[in-house]
Amino acid sequence: MSTAIASSALTIGIDIGGTKISGGIVDSNGNVIDSARLNTPAAGGKDLIDAVITLIKQFQNKYEISGIGISIAALISADHGTIVGAPNIANLSELNFVNEIKKEFQLPVIAENDANAAMWAEFKFGNAQGLNPVMFFIIGTGVGGGLVIDGKLFRGTNGIGAEFGHMCVVQDGLLCGCGSKGCIEQYASGGALLRYAKEAIAANPVKGKEILDLADGTLTGSALTKAAKAGNEVAISAFNKQADWFGQACASYTLILDPQAIVIGGGVIDAGELFLAPVRDAMSKYMPFAGTHQSPKIIAAKFGNDAGLIGAADLVRG
Ligand SMILES: [Zn+2]
Structure with a gap:
């Protein structure tokens, strides 16, 4: 698969999370030259695969694509195709995700755990x-x-x-x-951070109110960040x-x-x-x-x- 893709060619990256699917056209230097986003279908499974296929076809109408890389919030088998566990996405376990995508497109396709894919981006192009x-x-x-x-x-x-x-x-x-x-x-x-913040706010309601005011009442990570930067x-x-x-x-x-x-x-x-x-x-x-x-x-x-x-x-x- 490796020799099939020229360095000048464009590939598609798809990132599948629990709530959003992001797609991008990426060059060999890691630059995203076009992107699109849609909601992750709640039913997961086949609906999700159909949504990914539709997204890829939309990109194919505009660009010549040489491969498809899929980053997914899931555990993936050593064959880089089968989802062995996806606690945040419905009906994906035991599905050979890569085969389903390959059936539609005569292109190299790989799937990778999202944190592994992000690690690779940092190693190749980042910090x-x-x-x-x-x-x-x-x-x-x-x-x-x-x-x-x-x-x-x-x-x-x-x-x-x-x-x-x-x-x-x-x-x-x-x-x-x-x-x-x-x-x-x-x-x-981040979930633990919110838990610690709720405990600290309960123990110090005066300072805690400053944070909640920044958050419009519902505590969020970004409100906590803002408050911490302001010295709270x-x-x-x-x-x-x-x-x-x-x-x-x-x-x-x-x-x-x-x-x-x-x-x-x-x-x-x-x-x-x-x-x-x-x-x-x-x-x-x-x-x-x-x-x-x-x-x-x-x-x-x-x-x-x-x-x-x-x-x-x-x-x-x-
Ligand atoms: Zn655990």
């Missing part, structure tokens, strides 16, 4: 270039993970390699969407708590992989150093063999919401 090994986290509602070792995306034996968000940090802790308990995702995700100590304390859990996990990951850098993307990065600085502090505080080695760099990702489709569009080039 993870030249780093080895390099870990990637996408911290949004959940915590997704990706890993590149020696210039290759690491997938493991069964497609669950680099699912760093599901490392257990609390025995019999909070129930996680993966079916296990006490995963770091439950303590360091309740908002800052919530970020610190999330960062403390995450930094502790980074210290453990360092023992396993000794990465040169850990790149962080997702909504939390809007807070910038308000999140990254306490992550570095916590990582140092909890680091085993402290003082005997350098800690990995903790850096923000370059790409936002387009990371998955940019990475997938490049991965299909082989």
Whole structure:
């Protein structure tokens, strides 16, 4: 498949999330030259495949396409085609997604886990270039993970390699969407951040009201970010708590992989150093063999919401 696509050719990247499907025409330098978006059909399954096919056909009317890369919020088998688990998208499990798309188009097609695809975008075109090994986290509602070792995306034996968000940090802790308990995702995700903020607001209603006023009554990550940037100590304390859990996990990951850098993307990065600085502090505080080695760099990702489709569009080039 790799030799079939010329470097001057355009590929399509499709990113399928729980609520939105984003598509883009991507060149070999990772530039998105056209894009489109639609809602993820609630029924998932065949409806979702039909929606993806329609989107690709719309692009094909305007561009000559040489391959299709699909980034999806799902676990994908080692054959890069079968969805083995998709907790946030209906009726996808056990479906050979890639075969269904290939039936329609005589083109190379690959599917990749969304965090892996985003990791690849950062490694090829973003802030993870030249780093080895390099870990990637996408911290949004959940915590997704990706890993590149020696210039290759690491997938493991069964497609669950680099699912760093599901490392257990609390025995019999909070129930996680993966079916296990006490995963770091439950303590360091955007969802956990909101939980910490709600607790802190309840404990300090005066400062908490400042945040809720910014949020028009409903607490959101962006309101928390705004409040923290304005110096609100309740908002800052919530970020610190999330960062403390995450930094502790980074210290453990360092023992396993000794990465040169850990790149962080997702909504939390809007807070910038308000999140990254306490992550570095916590990582140092909890680091085993402290003082005997350098800690990995903790850096923000370059790409936002387009990371998955940019990475997938490049991965299909082989
Ligand atoms: Zn989990």
